[in-house]
Amino acid sequence: MKIVADENLAFTEYFFADFGEIQQAAGRSLTHADVQDAEALLVRSVTQVNEPLIQDTKLKFVGSATIGTDHLDIPVLEKHNIAWSNAAGCNAQAVAEYVITALLYLQPNLIEKNEQFTLGIIGLGNVGSRLAYMAKLLGWNVIGHDPFLNREQIQQVELAELLKTADAISTHVPLTKTGNHPTFHLINADALAQMKPEAILINSARGPVVEEAALIADIQQNKRQVVLDVFEHEPEISEQLLNLIGLVTPHIAGYSLEGKARGTQMIYDAFCKTFNFTADKQFETQLPVCEQYFQNQDLKSVLKQHLAHIYDIARDDANLRACLKDGKVDQKAFDYLRKTYPLRREWAAHGGPKA
Structure with a gap:
């Protein structure tokens, strides 16, 4: 074969x-x-x-x-x-941890905000529901919006209420252009105008969920802090956009070793079922042991002390910005960053929690 x-x-x-x-x-x-x-x-x-x-x-x-x-x-x-x-859900934990890392990188004081900080999550599938769980471990208030799913453990509100209320908004939806709830340009000029000017926006879902032109105009007006791991015209990313975004990464939010291995495991299992082979391999046997930061310490203390060691998100930001060439990110350099990305470990590998 x-x-x-x-x-x-x-x-x-x-x-x-x-x-x-x-x-x-x-x-x-x-x-x-x-x-x-x-x-x-x-x-x-x-x-x-x-x-x-x-x-x-x-x-x-x-x-x-x-x-x-x-x-x-x-x-x-x-x-x-x-x-x-x-491989639905394969890297959900990695993306949830990415979002929290990004928020704490932009505003380290959020670690002590507890319920004074409201995180709004758009899309409550595998990633969104895990993010909600992890955010609640930090004591944050969580609200969510998903017209297709009802999560009893998450306070769900209408989209307009979420946009108006949340101190940070994270998108976790597929890219769709048809149906009653299309997500293409879901975050457009109208949605941005409904958000608090100081609210953080994070997109680690699909690039075109956020309308780039509207985002640029919004940041120029409101100085909004934005995190982008995906981009509407990816891999073509303009220097103008990079200069406006507070934190940028090269589409690697889900790039944990566990997430990548789990994804291959899931298609291996489906492959074996298709061809009537016995599926007898497990990705966990291939993972090295790593330093146990979380033993005998509470979550907030570990994140304060060791988050940059667990995941140095600033390095990813700097590496992407270094790919600028003639006013835009070089496509070959962008793909090379992703190809050679040093896969980080999920918190559970360090003895920490997982959803």
């Missing part, structure tokens, strides 16, 4: 080497010729899996080690009788 895999997938050899030849490739530039004689394709969100890519191939399975599916043309896959799988 020939398996084509994105070169940035974690533990590909461990999970798939027993099944045949693995051909690794750059996910953003995969072509029909690359996959024509493959039976399985393993991708991330940078690969558009569509008719031109998969028509007239031997593909029987496509697995995406990511939580989203907007890069998969599911009707086309089903038309060609190609089984598919994604």
Whole structure:
């Protein structure tokens, strides 16, 4: 069996080497010729899996080690009788920890704010619900909005109420352009105008959820603190935008070692089910032991002392800004940052909590 895999997938050899030849490739530039004689394709969100890519191939399975599916043309896959799988929730814990790290980096005093600080979460799926749980461990007040899900443990409000009330807003929605609740440009000029000028905005979901032009205008007017891990025109990111954003990272919010390994594990399990193989491998056996910061200390004390050691988010910001060339981020440099990213560990690996 020939398996084509994105070169940035974690533990590909461990999970798939027993099944045949693995051909690794750059996910953003995969072509029909690359996959024509493959039976399985393993991708991330940078690969558009569509008719031109998969028509007239031997593909029987496509697995995406990511939580989203907007890069998969599911009707086309089903038309060609190609089984598919994604990895919903694989990096939810990593993204939740990213958001909290970003907030504490911008405003370290939030660690002591308790219920005086209100975090608004848009989208209460795997990531949003985990973020709510972790935020409550810090004593923060949490409100959420999701027209599709009801989470009894989270106070849910209308979107307008969340925008008006929250001291920080974090988006955790898929990118959709149709239906009753599209998320494309969900955060637009109108939404930004409803927010407090001092409210922090964080987008680690999908770039086009936030309308870039409206965001630029809002920051110029209100000096709003903003965190972006994703960008509307990614990987093309302008110098103007970078100069206005308080914290920027190269689409790595979910890039924990556990998250990446869990994503590959999930598509491995689906692959085995598709081809009737026995799934007998576990990613945990491949993870090294790391320093135990949380033993015998409360969460806030550890974060005050060791958060920069657990995840140095300032380094990611500096590395992305260093990719500027001729007024915009260089695409090859952006992809190289992601390819060579030193995967951080989740708090639980250090003895800490997880949702």
